[in-house]
C-alpha cells in the first residue's frame with residue numbers, strides 16, 4: 547500500500563512483530579498485509595436547503611478467513627482511507643483475539659453529522675447503504691455503529707437493505723435498536739467488556755475500585771457507558787474530556803445530570819463547577835487509570851513521557867502510537883490494548899447476529915455471563931503470552947490472534 551498509510555502500516559508492523567513469536571505460514575502474513583477489498587463510494591444527498599451535496603466514503607474488507615467481514619461505520623469529517631484500512635485490520639485481529647467467527651471490515655463517510663438534520667442523516671445513511679449493498683450481507687459483511695453512528699442509523703441501514711434485496715434480513719447489520727431486532731445490551735457492550743478487562747487488570751495489580759482514580763477521554767457510547775459502570779463500582783472519576791474540551795469534575799457531581807447536560811448541549815462546557823483544562827493538562831493528570839475512548843493517536847511520543855498512570859484501558863481504537871507504546875512499556879505502564887479492551891462491542895454484536903439468524907431473542911443475564919467469560923478468559927490467555935515472552939499486552943494479543951488466524955488458514959481446503 548502507499549507509504550502515506552501511517553495507521554495501517556503501523557498495524558501491519560505490529561502483525562509482523564507478532565509473527566516473530568509463533569510459527570505461521572509466510573503466505574498468511576503476506577495476505578494479511580493487504581485488505582481483500584477496498585471500495586470507495588461517492589454519492590449524492592439532497593439537503594434540506596434543496597441543494598444536492600456529494601459525499602465520499604469507503605467500505606474496506608480486510609480479511610474473512612475466520613468468518614464474514616465485520617466492522618463499524620464511522621461518520622466524521624476527518625475520516626480517511628488510512629484510518630478505515632487500519633480499523634478494518636484491527637477488526638480482523640480483534641475478532642480473532644476474542645475467538646468469535648468473524649473477519650474484519652470497516653466503513654466510513656467524510657461528513658460532520660452534527661451539522662445534519664435527522665432527515666439529512668437518514669438520507670445520507672440510505673444513500674450510503676445503496677452504494678455498499680452489493681458487498682454487504684448477513685454472511686458476507688456485517689456493519690455496526692462506530693464514532694457518530696448509532697442504533698437509529700443501523701435501523702435505517704437494515705430497512706434500506708430490505709428494500710433493495712426484497713428480503714428482511716436483520717442480521718445484515720448489528721447494533722440495531724432493541725425494537726428492531728437489536729440486543730438490549732449492545733449499546734453498553736463495549737464499556738461492559740472494558741470493565742471486565744479492567745477488573746481483571748486490577749486483580750493483577752492489587753487495586754481496589756474505591757481507591758482508584760480515573761480520567762476518561764471521550765463521552766460518547768464507549769466513554770459515557772464506562773463512566774456509568776465505574777461510578778456504579780465506586781471508582782473515583784476525576785476528569786473527562788470530549789471534542790470541545792477536557793474537564794476536572796467537582797467532587798460530588800451528579801452523573802445523570804452531567805449526561806443530560808452533555809446530551810442537550812453537545813459538550814460539557816458551561817456545566818456548573820467543572821474546571822476546564824487543556825488536552826495537555828488532561829494527559830498529565832496523576833490518576834490510576836486513563837481511558838482513551840475517543841479517537842486514534844491521542845497518546846503519542848510527545849505526551850507519553852508525562853503520563854502518570856498505572857493502567858491505560860483503550861476503549862478507543864488506535865489511541866496509542868507505536869512510539870508511545872514503547873515509552874509506556876519502558877515506564878512500566880500497563881496498556882490494555884484496543885483489540886482486547888474494546889472487543890466487548892463486537893462480541894455482543896456476534897450475539898445479536900446469532901440471534902437474528904436463529905430467530906431468537908437476547909437474554910441479558912445469559913449474554914453478560916458469556917461476555918464476562920470470553921473477556922476474562924481472553925485476558926488471562928493474553929497475559930500468559932505477555933509474561934512468557936516478556937512483551938506488552940498489545941503484542942501478546944496480536945500473537946494470540948495470529949495463532950487463531952493461522953489455524954483457520956491451515957484448515958482451508
Ligand code: NAD
Pocket residue numbers: 691692693694695736763764765766767768769787788789790839840841842861862863864888889891892
Ligand atoms: P461516539 O460517537 O459515541 O463518541 C465519540 C466521543 O469522542 C464523543 O464524546 C466526542 O465528543 C469525543 N471526541 C471526538 N473527538 C474528540 C477529541 N478530539 N478529543 C476528545 N474527545 C473527542 O463514539 P464511540 O462509539 O464511543 O467510539 C469511541 C471510540 O471507541 C472510537 O475509537 C471507536 O472506534 C471505539 N469503539 C467503539 C465501539 C462501539 O461499540 N461504539 C466499539 C469498539 C470501539
